[in-house]
Amino acid sequence: MWQLTNPTTIKAELEFSSSFQSKISVTQLWDDNVQLINAVEYVNWGEAELQFIVCEACGIVGCQPQGWVELKRADSVVFIMPAFTTIEKASEKRKEEYLPPHYLLERGAICIEQKSYANTLCQIAAFPDFEALSLLSAWEASKIFQLEAPSRVLGHLLNPSELYQDIVIASSEGNFKEQAFELISLVNNLSRDTRTAKLRRLTEYDQIISLYVDISGFPEWKALSYNGLRYSLYLEPGYIID
Incomplete structure (x- = not known):
């Protein structure tokens, strides 16, 4: 996951002439060089699933596919993430229509602490109150854990998570075969759990375990934490799924 560093708004013009409208002035939300929302005024605020990247020829929500997100909270953290529930419920032919903006596919979900969310995003646009x-x-x-995995080793987010145990070839400490088995078990259990997620910050008692997978470059995957008694799934930057 990644955190916003400098969310700012800029004014821009969209050309709506193809929909028999004139040029329209809009507000865009950026974080450094990443465009998060291309027309703040045209987002379908108030709904469960939000289209952050709307059609730039008309501004109508749903006119063009993809660009969809959901906002959720756990502990004191807000997540801007793919609209997983909508994708899951959609027919096979329509699942791709609800994929998120490219920046979530490339960089993973966005996590924001409650205070920062209230003091920045909620002041910029009609983001819902934290409690809402x-x-x-x-x-x-x-699904967030699946999205964060390097090179889609847990599969594409359109599909259920799946990891071939033999793809893990080493770990930073301990028995990597045992750890691969634990990871698969944790992901499977979590994916069948309909309860509220339990998320907490990393503590001094939690040891991060990196796994190395048999794909180009042998990337380091900080996937697990271990507290001396049991393993848990780990998410950067510093969160544990219990």
Whole structure:
């Protein structure tokens, strides 16, 4: 996951002439060089699933596919994440229509602490109050974990999570075969859990375990934490799914 560093708004013009309208002045939300929302005024605020990237020829929500997100909370953290529930419920032919903006596919979900969310995003646009956000479910936490995995080793987010145990070839400490088995078990259990997700910050008692997978470059995957008694799934930057 990643955190916003400098969310700012800029004014821009969209050309709506193809929909028999004139040029329209809009507000865009950026974080450094990443465009998060292309027309703040045209987002379908107030609904469960939000289209952050709307059609730039008409501004109508749903006119163009993709660009969809959901906002959820767990503990004191807000997540801007793919609309997992909508994707899951859609027919096979329509699942891709509800994919998120490219920046979530490339960089993973956005996590924002409650205070920062209230003092920045809620002041910029009609983001819901923190208390109004639905709680993150355990299943959704498993989908975030899937999204964060390097090179889609847990599969594409359109599909259930799946990891071939033999793809893990080493770990930073301990028995990597045992750890791969634990990871698969944790992901499977989480993906079947409909309860609210339990998320907490990393503590001094939690040891991060990196796994190395048999794909190009042998990337380091900080996937697990271990507290001396049991393993848990780990999410950067510093969160544990219990």
